[in-house]
Amino acid sequence: MSYAILYAENGEFVADFDSHDEAIGALREYVAEHPSISEQVGLMEFDDAGHPSGEFVPASALTSEHEQYA
Amino acid sequence: MAEFPREPTQFGLPHSWAIVAPAEGQVLYRITVEEKPAVSDFLSNRAKHRPQMRGEPWVLYNGLSMFEDEGQAAELRDQLMPRQHVSPVPLPPRVGFSLARTRRRPGHYTVWGRPEDLLMSALQARGYPVDKEYR
Numbered sequence: 001m002s003y004a005i006l007y008a009e010n011g012e013f014v015a016d017f018d019s020h021d022e023a024i025g026a027l028r029e030y031v032a033e034h035p036s037i038s039e040q041v042g043l044m045e046f047d048d049a050g051h052p053s054g055e056f057v058p059a060s061a062l063t064s065e066h067e068q069y070a
Numbered sequence: 071m072a073e074f075p076r077e078p079t080q081f082g083l084p085h086s087w088a089i090v091a092p093a094e095g096q097v098l099y100r101i102t103v104e105e106k107p108a109v110s111d112f113l114s115n116r117a118k119h120r121p122q123m124r125g126e127p128w129v130l131y132n133g134l135s136m137f138e139d140e141g142q143a144a145e146l147r148d149q150l151m152p153r154q155h156v157s158p159v160p161l162p163p164r165v166g167f168s169l170a171r172t173r174r175r176p177g178h179y180t181v182w183g184r185p186e187d188l189l190m191s192a193l194q195a196r197g198y199p200v201d202k203e204y205r
Contacts (some may be wrong), residue, residue: 003121006135008150011101011143012115014123016174020193026123034121044149050142050176052149057152 001053003045005030007037008056014041024062031059072096074138074179077171086205088129088170088180093161098136098171099143100192101150101157104156111157113183130172134188142177158195159188167170 003023004016014030017023023043031038042058072094078087114132120168122131129189136159137143143156159181161167167183182190190200 004173004175007115007120009103010111011135011146011150011154013130013173013175014115014179015126017091018174028103030121030123033124037120040120044146046175050178052145056149 001048002046004046005041006044007041009040009057020045027059027062075169075171085174086127088127088169088172088200090162090168090182091166093167093169093183094163095161097158097195098138098181099140099156100134100159100188101143101147102135102155102192104149105155106196106198107157109185109189112183112188112192117185132179133170133172133182135173136169136179136181138177138179152185157192159192160195165191186195 002016002018002041003020005014005023005027006012015026017026027043038060039058043062044052044056045054047053074096075089075091078089079085100111112134114134116131117184140156147154147156161169165187167181169179169181172178172180
């Protein structure tokens with residue numbers, strides 16, 4: 001399993017991680033510094049074969065759903 | 071068929087490394103906003119003035135995400151914005167394109183090249199006439 005931060009437009013990757021918590025932390029920090037991109041960038045989970053294993057979650061949704069990471 | 075650059079881990083190098091190869095006719099697949107690709111589809115995050123993530127390697131910030139397999143690009147597109155499209159992007163030699171196997175996701179490559187040249191290649195692959203303005 002891996003976790004990628006990417007832009008929805010063009011599927012442009014920004015960063016990827018082995019850890020879900022690390023990915024969320026990095027994404028939160030990224031959008032905290034640049035709030036204007038919170039609807040454009042988000043988190044995607046991939047299985048070991050590289051297939052998406054969940055829906056794309058925009059940062060704007062993650063930041064409200066993961067307050068425990070604040 | 072042109073060989074794709076290998077993952078750095080195959081050489082005992084850390085995952086964060088990138089082995090950059092000159093293009094030799096490989097074909098990769100790019101998610102494009104419209105069915106007819108536009109030059110904006112071939113601008114890096116840096117060229118689009120998107121902010122660099124803290125710690126993001128400069129070399130990746132200046133590259134483009136593409137995929138070895140059309141299906142890989144399509145399944146990602148379906149999760150991101152299903153109204154987007156997937157375009158083949160032939161990477162002929164002697165144009166100045168480079169590519170590297172990057173990121174943890176299998177089949178993900180980072181590509182570097184002049185956006186107008188990448189656009190011309192994608193347009194030609196789809197049978198669109200290439201405007202002289204791109205040359």
